Every structure is written in structure tokens, then in C-alpha cells.
Amino acid sequence: MTVFCIDGGIFPLIFFLLIQNGNGEECTKIRNNRHYSCEGRNLTYIPSSIPSSVETLDFSFNLLPSLQKHLFPPLNDLQVLDLTRCQIQYIADDAFHNVKNVTTLILTGNPVSYIAPDSLNSLHKLQRLVLVDIGLLSLNVQFNNLTKLQELKAGSNKIQTIALPPFMINFKDFCVLDLHANNISRIKVNHTAVLREMRGNITLILSSNPILHIEPGVFKDIYLKELNIQSAFVSFDAMRYGLKALSGLNVGKLIIGNYRLSQVIKISDADYLAGLCLIHFTEIYYLQKERSPFNINMFHCMVNATKITLRRGALTGMEHVPFHQLKELYIGDHHLSIFPDLSHAHSLEKLVVVDNNAMLFHGLSDMPKLQHVDLSRNQLILQDCCSCYFRDTPNVRHVNLSLNANIWLNEKPFYYLGLIEVLDFHQTKLDLIGQFGVLQNLKYLKYLDLSYTRTTFSSYVCFYGLKSLKILKIAGNTFQGNTLSYLFENLTALEVLDLSHCGIDRIDCKAFRNLQKLSQLLLSRNNLMVLDFLTQPNLQSLTWLAVDQNSISVIKLNTLQNIPANLSVFDISSNPISCFCTQTDFILWIIKHQKIFPQSYNILCKTVSSDSKIRLIDFDTEGCVHIRRLTIVLCICAVTFLVIVSVLTYKFQFYLRYGYVLLRGYRASRQQECSYDAFVIYSSKDESWVMDELVENLENGSPPIHLCLHVRDFEAGKAITSNIIDEGIMGSRKIIVVVSKHFVESAWCRFEFEVAQSWLVMQGNANIIIIILEDVEEKSKKVFGLHKHLKNNTYLKWSGNPINNMRFWIRLRKAVITRK
Incomplete structure (x- = not known):
């Protein structure tokens, strides 16, 4: 029996059949009935809700310890099946019988112990097989029927050789072999025998392997589309001899270097890249993290490359190299202090030098094919820009000088660069560009970014001549006077305009009158309050308007x-x-x-x-509708109200006067001192109890409490309501209310209590002391506020029991004396 070689041993069929129950939720439909996601649902089965028409099924992070023949229902249209980290340990023969049309199978991160010989061979249409991190020990596997296979990704396993099974010679479409992060330490000539016979345009990824030795001639006369050996050597010596051993290799793109900074390059290691001269490559990608106290002469082996990419390194200088075929050069995130001398690179079409610190730039010259120049994020300081920095470069179309320090433009900065289509200066301090028509000769310019260049636009002719301009970004700048109203008059081809963060508080309706093709207008982070300009018919092409973070x-x-x-x-x-x-x-x-x-x-x-x-x-708009209806009703009732207002005034004249007295008393109270300790509100029918008990115990006690009684202390000839306010309520610190059946039935008692309540509400105090002479729980509802007051406040109750009454006088005296 032939099986996969997988770490953990070979086990017979010991796993049970999957039970058709699970603990998770059903799957989510992503797109119509074509794409379903069951990711992370703790499922132990394929839900029956998955339609047979599904084309993509993400079943990752579930629980399928054993893949048996009938696990999958018939899904004849299924093309992509993702079984990442499903705890798969056993894969039986014909496990994928019902999904035989799958073109992509992902088994990443499963602890597979056993894969039966014919478990994958039913997948005749499989093009992409992902076996990352499943414990594979070698590629000597049985999937000989997968003749349509194009990609085999087996990274992060324990494979020790790149040797492919002999039957893969018949895999005519095979193009990607990914063996990154395995245990490949040696590569011998016989390991590439099948690869040599396939003669395909193959991408071979060997990054992050601990390669110690490569046998010379191992890739001789082999053409690879791409070879990735980044961080694939254990030392500089291994890399030096390994690159030399690749002599004769013909590769489209070569990827080398290290992901991490491992060591400082010594003078003895300076030729560790010399082997590149023995390899024929069209494109090279070099990630140089190693630090070096000297400049490494690495470019002399790259003179025949058409594309060079150097990222994140410690490159401090670059010698002049007579490149023969170089079309693209990218140098990013290095420590260049002086811009490389690239003069006379006649074949160069694209140049990107970015992310350096305070680099000196003396210009480019004699580059007739140069079209794309990106010098952003270099802290450049350029004076008398820009034609003098681009001599004999007549075909430049794209110039990016953004995120630099300071650029001074001359009167005709692009006089010899009339073919520019893209010009980017954002977040670089510019001079002159907002004052004169310095861009007039750029009739082919389509994209212009002047955002946050600290520019004040003061001239109407700033953008004259830019008849092809489609995208203009001038966010973060300012406008002098009425400049904004006429600034865009000639930009008839403009489609996107960014005026964000410019401090604009109003826009004249004629500002966009000629922008009939404008589709996107960005006015975020300004001070706009009105949008009247939107009503103009010249903006009918507008599809996107952003006025967020304004003052609307x-x-x-x-x-x-x-x-x-x-x-x-x-x-x-x-x-x-x-x-x-x-x-x-x-x-x-x-x-x-x-x-x-x-x-x-x-x-x-x-x-x-x-x-x-x-x-x-x-927002409750329905409530507003009700309010509007109510307003209409009130207007209709206004006439009726005016007719009956006199009647209501007459009927409630007493209370109106009472309110007036209260208001007058409130105003006068601020300068009035209290003459009494307490004002007593009581019925005249309870006067005997008041005089014999209340007055006797409070005024004749120690200390004496001075009471205000209407029969004794009210001023003769003065209105009763005024006496109640002036002498009783305003002149007393507390109010004692003697509640009895007589009190409830007395209109004057009820009135005095209501006045007292209103007064204390106005004063913000609650100094009413209630004494209950008789049980009046039901009748108390007749007096406004009394029943509620009794429910919410503590009151005193009089009884005939001498012991209880003694406690009564103590509590009453304490309540009156206490100041709040």
C-alpha cells in the first residue's frame, strides 16, 4: 500500500464515521447560492442547507477528524474547498468522490496522520493543492491522476528534498512549487531530474529553508519563471557558494536576501553576491537587511537585468554601473545620502528611489526612454526646480516629488517636460505655484496633487493651460480673496476635485460653472454652512459629494x-x-x-x-407632525379662547391675585427677616386645641417658640391674603398645619395650605410640619397636594395617650427649632 509520508506514523483505519450532528450554527451565504462560509462554527458534518450549486465553500476551523467517502454530499459545481485547520487526521480512499470537480483544495494546518493512496486521485480537475503545515516529510506522494495540477503549496512542513515524483513529468500545466520553511538543507543534481524534464515555466519557492550546500550544476540549463531563495541560507558562506553553484540557471525573476537583520557583513564576506554573475536573470528582487561598514559592489552582476528591486536595506551609496537593458529600478527604504549616478541609462523607463533621509539630488540626464520618476519621501530640498533636474529626459510622463522638504519652482519649471501626465507634490512645501501660471505648458497633464503644500492661491491663472487635467487635489491649502470663484474656469476636463481642509466658509455658485464633467467633489473638513452651489445645472455629472466635518x-x-x-x-x-x-x-x-x-x-x-x-x-418626525397638527388646532381655537378668556379671568381672579401676592412676597422676602418661628394653619373650630395644647406647650416651653396665629397676629385692616403672605408665610421659618375634618372642610384652610405649598416650592424649601388631629385619609384628597404630601413625608399624629403625647411634643419642638 502506498501512502503519504507524514510525521506521526502510518495508522490503519481506526477513526469512526462522522456522526451527522454538530454543535455549531449553519453556514452563511456570501454570494447568491455560489459562495458559502461555514468558518469557525464547530461543525462536524456538511450541513444539508448547502445547495448543490455552490462553487466556493469555506469550511475552515471546524471539526472533521476523519474524511470518509460519503462525508460530502454531491456538490458537482464546487470548485474551491477550504478545509483549513479542521483537525483532520485521516483521509480515506475516495473521500472527495462527491466533489470531484474541485479545482482548489486547501488542507492547511491539519494534523494529518494518514492519507489513503487514492484519496486525492478522484480530483481529476484539481489545479491548486495547498498542503501547508500538515506534517509532510517528502513529496513522494500518490496523486498521479492530478494531471491538471498547476500549483502545489507544501510550505511549513518537514520536507528535506525538492525532488518531485516521476509521474509529475506528465503535469504539463504545472507552474508553482512552494516549499518555503521546510527542512531542505542540501540540493543535489538528481533532485532536479524531474524538474529538468518538465521544461516548464515554473516558480520555485525555497525561502526560509536552512540550506547548507547546493551541488554545482543543479539548475544548469533549467529555466525557471521565478526562484525565491530569500532567507534560505544559514550563513554568508553558504550563500556565497550556493549562488555560485547555481551557475547556468536561467530564471525570469530571482528573489534573494534576508527577512531579518542577522549579522554585520565583514570585509571577508564582501563577495557573497559574486555568484549572481553566473546566473542569467531578467529581474532581481533583493531584500538587504544586513548592515555593512562599506559599500558592497553588488550591481556589477546586475548589468544585464531589466528590472532591479532593492528594499529595506542599509545601502548608503551606489557605484556607477553601465546598465545595458535596465528598464525599471526600485530602491526603497535605504540610507542613501546622495542620489545614484544613473546618467546615460538609455533603456531605463521607470525609476523609483523612495524613503531615504535627506538625500542630495543633483538631477538626471540623458535618459531618452525615462517615463516614470518617483522620488517621494526623501526629504529633498530642490531650488530652481524642475527642468534643470531632468535634462534630456523628454518622455517623462509621471513625476512624484511628494513628502519631501522644500521645493522652489522657477518661472518655467516644466519647460522641457511638456509630456507630463501625472505630477504629485503633496505634503511638500512649494513656492510660486499659487501665484503664477507656472504649469501652462503641461497640456497633457491628467493628475495633479498639490495637497498640503502650504500654498496660498492668489492668482486666477494658476491652472491655465491644463486642458487635459482630470484629477486635481489641492486639500489643506488656502485661497486669497475671491480667487476660488475663478480658479477652475479653464479645467473643462476635470472629473475629480479635492478641496478638503481649506478653511472654505462659502463657495460662489459660479466657482464650478465650467466643470460639466466633474463627478467627484471633496469638500470635507471646511467651514461651509450652505450648499447653494449644488443647484447649478453645470454639476449634473456629479456622482460623489463629500461635505462631512463642516458647519452645516x-x-x-x-x-x-x-x-x-x-x-x-x-x-x-x-x-x-x-x-x-x-x-x-x-x-x-x-x-x-x-x-x-x-x-x-x-x-x-x-x-x-x-x-x-x-x-x-x-429623530421623531411623527412627533413633529403631531405638534404641527396641534398648532393648527390651537390656531383654530384662538378665537374661542379670546371669547372665553374674560370669563376665565373672572372665575379665577382670586387665584390670579393669589399668584400676584406670591410673586410680590417672593421679591420682598430677600430683605425680610422672620418674626416668628412657625405659622399655624388651622380651622377656627379647632382653636381650643391650638390655644390650650399647641400654644401652651410651644410658647410657654423652654426655649419658647413664637407662633403666628391669624386670630392674634394678623394686622387689622389688611387683606387676608396679604396677611397670610407677609405675616404668616414670609414672616415665619416653619409652617405648622393642623389637619382635622374641620380643616378639610374649610375653604380658607385649603387656600392657606395651597399658598404655603406654592411659596415653599418657590423658595426651594420643604418646611411644612403636618399634625393629624383626626383620621382624614379619604377626605385629605379634597385638599390639593395634601394627600400626596402625607404619602411622601413624615407627619405627627395627636393621640389622647399622655405617654405618646409627650413624645409628640418633643418631636414637634425639635422639628420647629431645627434650621434647614
Whole structure:
């Protein structure tokens, strides 16, 4: 029996058949009935809800310890099956019988112990097989029927050789062999025998392997589309001899270098890249993390390359190399202090030198084919820019000088660069560009980025001559006077305009009058309050408008009704929207057209509390409709109200006077001292108890408590209501209410209690002391507020028991004397 070689041994069929039950949720439909995701549902079976028409099934992170023949239902249209980390240990023969049309099978991260000989051979159409991190020990596997296979990814295993099984000679479409992060330490000539016979355009990935030795001639006369040996050598010596052993290799793209900084290059290791001269490559990608106290002469072996990429290294200088065929050069994230001398590189078409610190740039010359130049993020300081820095480079189309330090433009900065189509200066301090028409000769310019260049646009002719310009970004700058109204007059081809963060508080309606092709307008982070310019017919092509983070509180209904018909994205989020019933039409319009607002949940209402976050779409518009209806009803009733107001005034004149007296008393009370300790409200029918008991015990006690009694202390000839306020309530610190059946039935007692309550509410005090002479629980409801007061406050109750009464006088005296 032939089986896969997998770490952990070969086990017979010891696993049980999968039970058709699981603990997880059903799967999620991603796209129609073509794509389903069951990721991380703790499923132990394939749900029956998966339709037979599914083409992609993500079943990763579930629990399928054993793959048996009938595990999968018939899914004849299934093309992509992802079984990543499903705890698969056993794969039986014909396990994939019902999914035989799968073209991509992913088994990453499963602790597979046994794979039967014919478990994969039913997948006749398989093109991509991913066996990453499953414990493979070698590639001597039985999948000889997979003649359509194009990619085999077996990284992060324990494979020790790159030798392919002999039957793979018949795999005519095979193009990718990924063996990264295995245990390959030696590569011998016989290991590449099958690879040599296949004669295919194959990509071989051997990165992160501990290669010690490569037998010379191992890849001689073999053509590879790509060879990745990044971080694949254990030392500089191994890399030196390994590259030399690759002599005769013909490769399209060679990827070398180290992911991590491992050691400092010594002078004895300086020729560790010399073997590159023995390899024929078209493109080289070199990630140089090693530090070196001297410049390594690495480019002399790259003179015939057409594309060179150097990333994240310690390169401090570059010698002049007469490149013969170089078309693209990328040098990124190094420590260059002086720009490389690339003059006379006649074949160079694309040049990218980025992410250096304070690099000196003396210019480029004699590069007739150069089209793309990216010198961003180098802290460049350029004076008298820019034609003098690009001599004899007539075909330059793309120039990126963004994220540099400072650039001074001359009067005709692009006089010899008239073919430029893309020009990017963003976040680089510029001079002169906002004052004169320095860009006039760039008639082919399509993309211009002047964002955050600290430019003040003061001239109407800044963009004259740019008749082909489609994208203009000038965010983070300022405009002098009325410049904004006329600045874009000649940009008739403009499609995208970014005016974000420019401090704009208003836009003249004629500012965009000639921009009939404008489709995107970005006005974020300004101070706009109105959007009247939207009603102009010249903006009918507008599909995207961003006015988020402005000062917009409301948009006129007339403006909303006349916005461009093609507008599909309207961002007004993070504005102080006023959500009042007077703006109901505006709010309803936004709610109705939610689909064009990308962040409708972030359109918040401006409230008194800065911490409050009420979403506009949650505003109660129905309540506003009711309020509007109520307003109409009130208007209709106004006439009736005026007719009966005299009647109501007459009927309630007593209470009006009472309110007036209260208000007068409140104003006068601020300068009045209290003459009494307590004002007693009682019925005249209870006067005997008041005089014999209350006055006797309080005024004749120690210390004496001075009471205000209406029969004794009210001023003769003065209105009763005034006496109640002036002498009783305002002149006393506390109020004692003697409640009895007589009190409840007395209109004056009820009035005095209501006045006292109102007064104390106005004063913010609660100094009413209730004495219950008789049980009046039911009758107390006749007196406004009394029943509620008795329920919510402690009161005193009089009884005939001498012991209880002694406690009564102690509590009463304490309540009166206590100051609040």
C-alpha cells in the first residue's frame, strides 16, 4: 500500500464515521447560492442547507477528524474547498468522490496522520493543492491522476528534498512549487531530474529553508519563471557558494536576501553576491537587511537585468554601473545620502528611489526612454526646480516629488517636460505655484496633487493651460480673496476635485460653472454652512459629494430638490445638524434617501449637551407632525379662547391675585427677616386645641417658640391674603398645619395650605410640619397636594395617650427649632 509520508506514523483505519450532528450554527451565504462560509462554527458534518450549486465553500476551523467517502454530499459545481485547520487526521480512499470537480483544495494546518493512496486521485480537475503545515516529510506522494495540477503549496512542513515524483513529468500545466520553511538543507543534481524534464515555466519557492550546500550544476540549463531563495541560507558562506553553484540557471525573476537583520557583513564576506554573475536573470528582487561598514559592489552582476528591486536595506551609496537593458529600478527604504549616478541609462523607463533621509539630488540626464520618476519621501530640498533636474529626459510622463522638504519652482519649471501626465507634490512645501501660471505648458497633464503644500492661491491663472487635467487635489491649502470663484474656469476636463481642509466658509455658485464633467467633489473638513452651489445645472455629472466635518446645520429644501440627479454618494456626516420640528422636511428627505448617505448612522443631531449623540435617522418626525397638527388646532381655537378668556379671568381672579401676592412676597422676602418661628394653619373650630395644647406647650416651653396665629397676629385692616403672605408665610421659618375634618372642610384652610405649598416650592424649601388631629385619609384628597404630601413625608399624629403625647411634643419642638 502506498501512502503519504507524514510525521506521526502510518495508522490503519481506526477513526469512526462522522456522526451527522454538530454543535455549531449553519453556514452563511456570501454570494447568491455560489459562495458559502461555514468558518469557525464547530461543525462536524456538511450541513444539508448547502445547495448543490455552490462553487466556493469555506469550511475552515471546524471539526472533521476523519474524511470518509460519503462525508460530502454531491456538490458537482464546487470548485474551491477550504478545509483549513479542521483537525483532520485521516483521509480515506475516495473521500472527495462527491466533489470531484474541485479545482482548489486547501488542507492547511491539519494534523494529518494518514492519507489513503487514492484519496486525492478522484480530483481529476484539481489545479491548486495547498498542503501547508500538515506534517509532510517528502513529496513522494500518490496523486498521479492530478494531471491538471498547476500549483502545489507544501510550505511549513518537514520536507528535506525538492525532488518531485516521476509521474509529475506528465503535469504539463504545472507552474508553482512552494516549499518555503521546510527542512531542505542540501540540493543535489538528481533532485532536479524531474524538474529538468518538465521544461516548464515554473516558480520555485525555497525561502526560509536552512540550506547548507547546493551541488554545482543543479539548475544548469533549467529555466525557471521565478526562484525565491530569500532567507534560505544559514550563513554568508553558504550563500556565497550556493549562488555560485547555481551557475547556468536561467530564471525570469530571482528573489534573494534576508527577512531579518542577522549579522554585520565583514570585509571577508564582501563577495557573497559574486555568484549572481553566473546566473542569467531578467529581474532581481533583493531584500538587504544586513548592515555593512562599506559599500558592497553588488550591481556589477546586475548589468544585464531589466528590472532591479532593492528594499529595506542599509545601502548608503551606489557605484556607477553601465546598465545595458535596465528598464525599471526600485530602491526603497535605504540610507542613501546622495542620489545614484544613473546618467546615460538609455533603456531605463521607470525609476523609483523612495524613503531615504535627506538625500542630495543633483538631477538626471540623458535618459531618452525615462517615463516614470518617483522620488517621494526623501526629504529633498530642490531650488530652481524642475527642468534643470531632468535634462534630456523628454518622455517623462509621471513625476512624484511628494513628502519631501522644500521645493522652489522657477518661472518655467516644466519647460522641457511638456509630456507630463501625472505630477504629485503633496505634503511638500512649494513656492510660486499659487501665484503664477507656472504649469501652462503641461497640456497633457491628467493628475495633479498639490495637497498640503502650504500654498496660498492668489492668482486666477494658476491652472491655465491644463486642458487635459482630470484629477486635481489641492486639500489643506488656502485661497486669497475671491480667487476660488475663478480658479477652475479653464479645467473643462476635470472629473475629480479635492478641496478638503481649506478653511472654505462659502463657495460662489459660479466657482464650478465650467466643470460639466466633474463627478467627484471633496469638500470635507471646511467651514461651509450652505450648499447653494449644488443647484447649478453645470454639476449634473456629479456622482460623489463629500461635505462631512463642516458647519452645516440644515440644507434648504430647494437645494435638496435640485441636487444633481446622478448623485449616488452624499456624505454630510459629522456636521452639527439641527434637529428641530421646523426642519422636518429636511430630516424626512435624508431619511427617505438614506442609500446615498454612506454614513447615515454618523449623521448626528446637534443638542444642548455635547455628549449627547442622537442619530438624525432616529429623530421623531411623527412627533413633529403631531405638534404641527396641534398648532393648527390651537390656531383654530384662538378665537374661542379670546371669547372665553374674560370669563376665565373672572372665575379665577382670586387665584390670579393669589399668584400676584406670591410673586410680590417672593421679591420682598430677600430683605425680610422672620418674626416668628412657625405659622399655624388651622380651622377656627379647632382653636381650643391650638390655644390650650399647641400654644401652651410651644410658647410657654423652654426655649419658647413664637407662633403666628391669624386670630392674634394678623394686622387689622389688611387683606387676608396679604396677611397670610407677609405675616404668616414670609414672616415665619416653619409652617405648622393642623389637619382635622374641620380643616378639610374649610375653604380658607385649603387656600392657606395651597399658598404655603406654592411659596415653599418657590423658595426651594420643604418646611411644612403636618399634625393629624383626626383620621382624614379619604377626605385629605379634597385638599390639593395634601394627600400626596402625607404619602411622601413624615407627619405627627395627636393621640389622647399622655405617654405618646409627650413624645409628640418633643418631636414637634425639635422639628420647629431645627434650621434647614
